[in-house]
Amino acid sequence: MILARPRAAARRLYRSLKRDRSGVAMIEFAIAMPLVLGVGCYGLETANLALINLRISQIALALADNASRVGTYSSLTSQQLREVDVNDIFAAARYQGNGINLTANGRIILSSLENVQQSYDTAAVQRIHWQRCLGTKSGTGYDSTYGTTTAAAGTTATLTNAGTAATSGMGDSGAQVNAPGGSGVMFVEVNYLTKPLFGTWLTSPARVHYVATFIVRDRRDFSQIYNPSPTATRMTCDKYTA
Numbered sequence: 177m178i179l180a181r182p183r184a185a186a187r188r189l190y191r192s193l194k195r196d197r198s199g200v201a202m203i204e205f206a207i208a209m210p211l212v213l214g215v216g217c218y219g220l221e222t223a224n225l226a227l228i229n230l231r232i233s234q235i236a237l238a239l240a241d242n243a244s245r246v247g248t249y250s251s252l253t254s255q256q257l258r259e260v261d262v263n264d265i266f267a268a269a270r271y272q273g274n275g276i277n278l279t280a281n282g283r284i285i286l287s288s289l290e291n292v293q294q295s296y297d298t299a300a301v302q303r304i305h306w307q308r309c310l311g312t313k314s315g316t317g318y319d320s321t322y323g324t325t326t327a328a329a330g331t332t333a334t335l336t337n338a339g340t341a342a343t344s345g346m347g348d349s350g351a352q353v354n355a356p357g358g359s360g361v362m363f364v365e366v367n368y369l370t371k372p373l374f375g376t377w378l379t380s381p382a383r384v385h386y387v388a389t390f391i392v393r394d395r396r397d398f399s400q401i402y403n404p405s406p407t408a409t410r411m412t413c414d415k416y417t418a
Contacts, residue, residue, distance in 0.1 A: 236388035243362035244390035279418035282368035283311035290360035306330025327412035
């Protein structure tokens with residue numbers, strides 16, 4: 177008789193729980209929430225990565241476009257590109273990339289790919305005449321993968337600082353960019369390491385890479401990159417600053 181009472185109580189409790197539907201929605205939500213949350217977070221990560229790609233591509237295009245236009249005219253009506261002009265266009269790129277910490281998490285390389293006959297040449301030579309850089313990231317995937325030159329290249333109109341020959345141009349194999357005869361192109365590389373919104377449990381940090389080129393718009397003096405008094409700090413590629 178004593179044992180029957182607990183059994184009867186257990187059966188009544190079972191029947192009561194079986195008929196009870198008051199917590200079904202909460203239980204279903206608890207079961208589905210991890211899946212819904214995971215899908216939602218992954219969607220946000222994907223959207224963030226797409227937005228970063230768009231921003232970096234636009235920064236690369238704007239920088240190449242600006243570099244193809246800037247300079248000051250001399251008495252010979254040819255446009256001289258100065259270090260201060262390069263610093264100004266890098267300042268614009270830094271401002272554009274502030275929201276994603278571009279210069280702290282990436283690297284920008286500006287190369288002057290020229291196909292001109294300098295005073296020390298017997299014929300036109302395609303070369304990387306000079307390069308300027310911005311950003312703290314270094315090493316493979318962040319420094320230029322399409323050709324480099326010395327920090328002093330282009331600082332004087334001499335053979336010593338003539339730059340590096342680039343007969344095949346710059347760019348990926350099969351898609352190299354070449355400078356037109358008697359002129360040059362501004363070749364920009366931007367490399368950036370992404371930082372996932374929710375850590376690494378959904379996606380890992382990824383390197384975003386974009387290039388952009390513009391033909392120099394005006395009649396530029398390609399003999400060197402000028403630095404008249406008061407001189408500006410050269411943003412050479414041996415420096416890693418934000």
